Amino acid sequence: MNRLPRWTASFAAIALGVAAWRCSGPSDAQRTPFTPPPRAGFEPVSDMLQARCGSLDCHGQVARNLRLYGVNGLRLLPSDLPGTEGDTTTPAEHDRDYAAAVALEPEIIDQVVREGGNDPGRLTLLRKARGTEAHVGGAVIAAGSDADRCLTSWLASAVDAGACSRGAEIARPAFP
Amino acid sequence: MKRLGLTTLAAGLLIGCFDPAHDDRVDALGPEAPGVPQGPLHRPGQPCTVCHGGEGPGSPTFDLAGTAFESKGQLTPLAGGTILLVDSQGRSLALGTNEAGNFWASESELGLSFPFWAAVEHGGERIEMKTPIFRARSCADCHADPAGPSSAGHVYLKATP
Numbered sequence: 001m002n003r004l005p006r007w008t009a010s011f012a013a014i015a016l017g018v019a020a021w022r023c024s025g026p027s028d029a030q031r032t033p034f035t036p037p038p039r040a041g042f043e044p045v046s047d048m049l050q051a052r053c054g055s056l057d058c059h060g061q062v063a064r065n066l067r068l069y070g071v072n073g074l075r076l077l078p079s080d081l082p083g084t085e086g087d088t089t090t091p092a093e094h095d096r097d098y099a100a101a102v103a104l105e106p107e108i109i110d111q112v113v114r115e116g117g118n119d120p121g122r123l124t125l126l127r128k129a130r131g132t133e134a135h136v137g138g139a140v141i142a143a144g145s146d147a148d149r150c151l152t153s154w155l156a157s158a159v160d161a162g163a164c165s166r167g168a169e170i171a172r173p174a175f176p
Numbered sequence: 177m178k179r180l181g182l183t184t185l186a187a188g189l190l191i192g193c194f195d196p197a198h199d200d201r202v203d204a205l206g207p208e209a210p211g212v213p214q215g216p217l218h219r220p221g222q223p224c225t226v227c228h229g230g231e232g233p234g235s236p237t238f239d240l241a242g243t244a245f246e247s248k249g250q251l252t253p254l255a256g257g258t259i260l261l262v263d264s265q266g267r268s269l270a271l272g273t274n275e276a277g278n279f280w281a282s283e284s285e286l287g288l289s290f291p292f293w294a295a296v297e298h299g300g301e302r303i304e305m306k307t308p309i310f311r312a313r314s315c316a317d318c319h320a321d322p323a324g325p326s327s328a329g330h331v332y333l334k335a336t337p
Contacts (some may be wrong), residue, residue, distance in 0.1 A: 056326065057309065081328065
């Protein structure tokens with residue numbers, strides 16, 4: 001068996017070393033852990049989003065990037081139907097809503113949460129909901145309203161469940 | 177050269193006038209039911225504003241349209257019913273259903289702001305929608321048959337036949 005020339009072996013060793021260095025990820029010290037808003041206590045936020053944004057004609061559709069599931073909108077299980085009397089939004093649906101909200105702009109939501117919920121208007125989620133950015137659904141959450149406080153309190157890692165509950169109620173005038 | 181440029185521009189404008197997504201939605205509705213001519217009684221239960229939403233091919237254009245049935249789980253049309261609509265400003269509109277259960281608000285007739293709420297009424301009975309309508313102009317956008325995870329099923333007056 002012929003031996004490789006010495007320069008070839010040296011070149012191969014250097015190439016392997018460079019490849020190993022270039023292909024490795026950042027060290028643990030260089031990694032920045034993702035800090036999303038808390039999943040714990042998200043249910044009232046999810047219920048508010050579902051009521052104001054998650055109807056079947058808006059974000060309760062599988063084609064939407066902010067896809068929201070809930071008892072009165074899109075259901076997760078094929079056996080579940082929207083608006084079923086006595087039914088509730090399932091934990092798995094809350095999980096999906098959380099993932100949808102957090103994954104919209106992970107880098108920005110990370111910054112907002114790290115800064116204690118400061119300047120949440122950096123998030124498209126807030127700007128669209130408030131109508132300060134073009135949104136087909138218009139302004140569905142007025143700045144400073146209960147629904148708005150619900151969202152911003154979640155981003156500050158201190159969910160205001162009362163504001164969420166009130167924010168999920170959309171006053172309906174009486175039929176004539 | 178100038179002629180080539182003008183031809184390219186004209187072709188571009190022509191191509192730009194077509195919306196393949198809209199065409200697909202129209203095609204997905206299929207042909208007319210046998211024996212039912214185009215008109216107020218056709219295609220009950222289908223999303224009316226796919227064709228009658230201003231992009232064609234249907235005419236006239238509707239602000240809102242749909243079909244109501246007598247009860248959940250069966251397809252007897254609700255003839256002579258009333259669809260009541262009210263928005264958050266308290267403005268309201270009543271639309272009548274025809275023999276096929278179809279109803280519509282013609283272009284500029286709606287006069288309501290989204291979101292608005294709907295109820296179906298007939299013979300002293302009334303059923304109200306649990307959630308408001310945020311942007312759909314065809315009831316069947318959310319109320320198509322069969323009911324499933326992404327559809328509440330058709331609009332009805334009675335929960336039981």
